[in-house]
Amino acid sequence: MEIRQHFRNLCSDDTPMVRRAAASKLGEFAKVLELEYVKNDIIPLFTNLASDEQDSVRLLAVEACVSIAQLLPEEDLEALVMPTLRQATEDKSWRVRYMVADKFSELQKAVGPEITKNDLVPAFQNLLKDCEAEVRAAGAHKVKEFCENLPTDGREAIIMNNILPYVKELVSDTNQHVKSALASVIMGLSTILGKENTIEHLLPLFLAQLKDECPEVRLNIISNLDCVNEVIGIRQLSQSLLPAIVELAEDTKWRVRLAIIEYMPLLAGQLGVEFFDEKLNSLCMAWLVDHVYAIREAATNNLMKLVEKFGAEWAQNTIVPKVLAMANDPNYLHRMTTLFCVNALSEACGKEITTKLMLPIVLKMAADQVANVRFNVAKSLQRIGPVLDSNTLQSDVKPVLQKLGQDEDMDVKYFAQEAITVLALA
Known part of the structure; x- marks a missing residue:
């Protein structure tokens, strides 16, 4: 009795900080009381705190609401909790509405299906079209959970009629955090x-989001x-979404493009190797000859990640031959891309593929007319050296590096000598 009286006093203290502290403990306090005290003592306190002049107190009352709703039988919820909760969903302070949105799934479980x-459902609609972006974003985060927790009987109809129209609006929201x-x-x-519903109603939304100018929106779609x-x-999926990805x-x-x-790699993992080879492989190879260096560089890294995902055998059959064919390209930038790819792939592909397939091409390129290519050969040999065995290094790599070490171009000479030193071939 005495503790309850003390707690009551704290809840109506003149100092907002004290009321805030009391509000933060209201739910925990309610859990240790008998039901009649919850109804007679806690509910009036809860109602008062939920209409406190300070929004920092009101938003803590929302948290307490979850605990209190769990304690009460369903017939009491309507009279004792719902008026306060309705009031909180329309509170003039966006922070309180944000707290309602943030706790929405817990509130939903606590108050039950009816x-x-x-x-x-109407409260959730309001949060999804709230004037504050933070509130809309918190609501948007809860869309899936809210729909999952709806009573299975009639769930589809509720989602299609009452939730999906609001979700459609959010797809083109002005705020990128919401999207x-x-x-x-x-x-x-x-x-x-x-x-059926996914194909008819959701796919168009996914497509719109795949084309969103905000990269995070696109990433979130692709990663799910x-x-x-x-x-x-x-x-x-490929008929609907793939054209958008290709575009x-x-x-x-x-x-x-970047x-x-x-x-x-994420997409490849989601869609599997056969599908990837059929639909996306050619794209990945086309990026290697993009006119922007940053794209060529990213495309090279991409190949390495794909090999890590799909394995060395896949690389040997599908990637390596195409990469090595570029060594004969008339454009020296494309020939250099071959070297960059070899650098990236050697570790992922391992000793055998590197020695048998890739090394001969690199060694052959040591005679390229363009000095830029030749010094990148020296850098490549330095990079792939640790993957090769010592016999190969001595018999195949060392003579080529020594020859490049006598090159008339200063840079070629420098990088060849550095490679000899690093690989301890001197």
Whole structure:
């Protein structure tokens, strides 16, 4: 009795900081009391704190709401908790509304299916169209969880009629954090809504997000493709989303191309090796001869990551021959790309492939007319040296580096001598 009285006093203390501290403990305090005290003592305190003049106190009352709702039988919730919760969802302070959005899944579980259907669905709609971006983003984060926790009976209809129209709006939100939050969860709706709805209603949204100017939105879509793949299958996915990915991969803005290259290993992992070879391999090779150096460099790294994903045998059959064919390209920049690729691939492919397939080409390029290519040969030999065995180094690599060490070009000479020193071939 005495402790309850003390706590009551603290909840109505003149100092906001004290009321804040009391509000933060309200839920925990309620858990250790008998039900009648919760109803008679805690609910009035909760109601007062939830309409406190300080928004920092009101938002803590939202947290307490979850604990209190879990303690009360369903018939009491409507009268004792819901008026306060409704008030919080429309609070004039965006921080309080943000807290409601942030705790929404927990509130939903605490109040049960009936109240969720009648009260929380409209409240959630309001949060998704809130005037503050932070609140919309917090709501967008909860879209999948909210839909998952809806009562299975009638769930599809609620989502299609009451949630999806708001989600569609958020896809073209003016704030990138909102779009990004949505993109991180929206793919999960496909498992809830099933194949037909995904194809008809969700795919257009995914497509719009794949083309969003914000890279994070695109990344969040690409990194969650596997759950859509499970629902609609690779065939359908490739017909719908792949053209958009290809379009981005060939975009005139090189930064867009760069962003897609960075997602390629992720995409390859989601879609599998056969699909990748059929649809995306040629793109990855085309990037190697892009006119922008940053793209060629990223494309080289991309190949290394793909080999790490799909293995050395795959590299030997699909990647290495194409890379080595570029060694005969009339454009010296493309010949240099071969060397950069060899540098990146040697470790991932291992000793055998490097020695048998890649080393002979590098050695042959030591006679290139362009000094730039020759000194990159020296750098490549230095780079792949640790992968080779000592016999190969002595019999094949050393003579070529010695010859380059006598080159008329200063740079070629310098890099050849450095390679000899680093590989201890002197």
